[in-house]
Amino acid sequence: MSIRFNHTIVAARDRHVSAAFFTHLFGLPEPTVWGPFVSVRLDEGVFLQFAEPGINDIQMQHYAFLVDDRSFDEIYARILQGGIEHWADPQATLPSRINTNHGGRGVYFRDPTGHGLEILTRPYGSAA
Structure with a gap:
């Protein structure tokens, strides 16, 4: 199946x-x-x-997207151009930075509803 x-x-x-x-x-x-x-x-x-959904209290969800290096560069450029707040970590303690976790790059940001979005170029558990 x-x-x-x-x-x-x-x-x-x-x-x-x-x-x-x-x-x-x-x-x-x-x-x-x-x-x-x-x-x-x-x-x-x-x-x-x-x-x-017609409710005021929408619970934040996290959505992560694996992208190639070129797509990361393009998306990150739009994040910067749009002045979108972003972080290198999911706890939002490293503002205006990206991370180099798992031998790749990643960044966290929010959508207009407040959902946590992440783009990363290497999946978790990848060799560095």
Whole structure:
């Protein structure tokens, strides 16, 4: 049996704003609307579907994305250009820096709803 990840629903205060933030920052095609979702397509047919749950208290979730070095440079440049607060660590104690964990590079930042996003160039557990 083959099991592949297909999609997840990401709670948002404004589904259009969150999807646009994501597509701009990651350099992806414009999002599409389907029913109550604004969908962003990632590689291999995976979708992030932004939805507004209709509650005030949206719990922060963490989403990490493995990217190649060129994509990291492009995304990080947009983070800097946009003046987006970012950190080298998930505890947000090392502001305006990236890390070199696992023999690669990584950075943490937040989306408009407050979800924690991470981009990294080497998966955890990689040889340094």
